[in-house]
Amino acid sequence: MGRTPCCDKTGLKKGPWTPEEDLKLTNYVQIHGPGNWRSLPKKAGLQRCGKSCRLRWTNYLRPDIKRGRFSFEEEETIIQLHSVLGNTWSAIAARLPGRTDNEIKNYWNTHIRKRLLRNGIDPVTHAPRLDFLDLSSILNSTVCGQSLVNVSNLLGAQALLNPQLVRLANTLLSLKQDNPEILLQHLQQNQQLCDKSQENLAPPLLQPNQQLQVHPSACSTSTTVPCTSMLSQMEPMQTSGEGFFSCSNSQETFFSKPNYIQCGPNPTVPLVSENTNYQSLDSLRSTLISSPTPLNS
């Protein structure tokens, strides 16, 4: 049987739109509205596929489109929404007024994705990459086999939960590459941090896909954000407001995700409780998808 093509492509123009074509499309849509894209090109006097017209209108010509660079807040929002919604760009775009799914998708692929990878974050899972954190062999070889610190402890389970340790790991990696002597000094200085982390040892690591439950009362003075948000602060850019997944004192549902980091007064102690109500990630995801209310409305 097969589907009929969306339009007869013979004689139709492809490629970049000219200002004249934009004008024709804009004029037509402003007068008649954007309905029936298949018949629109003929009526508007365009040698284009209806699909191409729709895309041009929704991604470029629509009057409510915000142009220009993404703000830091928008970028953080995209990262946080992506950690929940994945590559559902339209759902993400629905929460960023003036931005299109195509624009967000492009920005993700060209900017955000690369930045996350640079910071050792897997852009798909939003979790720290194991190859980034497993620096044990690298560092041990760098300090000529000396066992100044137990690097395995430093980069083990706590590293996933302790922002200080992740930051330290990042610094050490840079020093290892640029100045091994200072690295040695740095390792000695941070011995205390490693020891302290041992004392504040976190509960057993969450297994992949395991639910993490966050106690509301514990959130009164802190914020739960994806680790990607925290890591992005390593970049020489200004940080801004609180994360999207802020906790509050109310009895709202709370949720988190494996490998998320607790940023609070005592970041080495995760806020995990066993008897708290929580919302599964899937449930949250479906809620977000079904209610496209802009975040900043």
Next chain:
DNA sequence: AACTTTTACAACCGCATCATT
């Protein structure tokens, strides 16, 4: 200045889903 490589983004393509007949 010329050439090559990288980056950014607009546009295209095929598939999925929804609506209509």
Next chain:
DNA sequence: AAATGATGCGGTTGTAAAAGT
């Protein structure tokens, strides 16, 4: 219920501009 058409979505490609050599 099935067939067909219209639209939406995400992945991918093409290409102009910028950066590097």
